[in-house]
Amino acid sequence: MKLPIGTFINMAAVAVGSLIGLQLQQVFPESIQEIIFQAIGLATLLIGMMMALKLVDGYMLVLIFSLILGGVLGELLHLDDNLQFVGDWLKDQFAFGESRFTEGLISAFLLFCIGSITMVGAIEEGLRGNRELLMIKSTLDGVSSIAFASTYGVGVLFSIIPMLVFQGGLTVLAQRLQHIFTEKIIAMLTAVGGVLILGLGINLLKIGDINIENLLPSLFLVMLLTPLNDKIASFRSASSTPDAQ
Secondary structure: OOOOHHHHHHHHHHHHHHHHHHHHHOOOOHHHHHHHHHHHHHHHHHHHHHHHOOOOOOOHHHHHHHHHHHHHHHHHHOHHHHHHHHHHHHHHHOOOOOOOHHHHHHHHHHHHHOOHHHHHHHHHHHHHOOOHHHHHHHHHHHHHHHHHHHHHOHHHHHHHHHHHHHHHHHHHHHHHOOOOOOHHHHHHHHHHHHHHHHHHHHHHOOOOOOOHHHHOOHHHHHHHHHHHHHHHHHHHHHHHOOOOO
C-alpha cells in the first residue's frame, strides 16, 4: 500500500496558510473579518452549485434517497454531537480558549474535503498515482485557509486531522477497491458533495442552519444506491423486452 503523499502535501499547505491567517487575525478589524466571511460563503455556494450540476442524468432519485437515508443514519449515529465532542476535546487538550474553535475545524474540513477535486484527486492518486489535481487543490486550500483562519482561528489548522482520515483514507480505499470507483460513481459522489457544500454555504452566510455533519453518510450511501439503481433498471429492461419467439 502506497502512502497518500498528495494528502500530506495538502495538509502542509493548509497548515502554512492557517498560520499566516492566524497572524492576520490580529491585524484585521472585525468588519474586515466579516466581509471575508461573506465572500467565503458566496464562493462556497458557487462551488456547491457547480459540483451539484455533475449529477448523472436520470439519477436525481438516487441523490435524493442518498441524502434522506444518509441524514437519518447520521441522526441515529449522532455524528454532529460526536464531531462536536472531538472538536471540544481537542480544544481542551491544547487549552485553546477560542469560542469558534470547533466550528472552524468542522467548517474548514467540510470545505476542504467534501469537494469534487478532493473526490477525483484522491481517487486518481489511489488508482494511477497521479497527484496533479491534489497539487492544484493544495494551492487553493492553502490560500483559502488564510482567509478561513483569519476569521475562525486555530480550529482551521486542526482540520488537517480529519483531512488525513477522509482524503487520505479515500486514496487508500481507491487503491484497494479500484473496480468500485467508476466514472459514474465519481460523478455521483461529486453531485452529493456539491449539495453538502451548498448547505455549508447557506450556513456560512447565516441564511439557514443545515446539519451538514449528519448528512455526511450520504456520500457512502450514494456509492451503494448508484449500482443498485443500475441493477434495478437492467432488471426492468430485461423484463419489459418482448420474447424473441
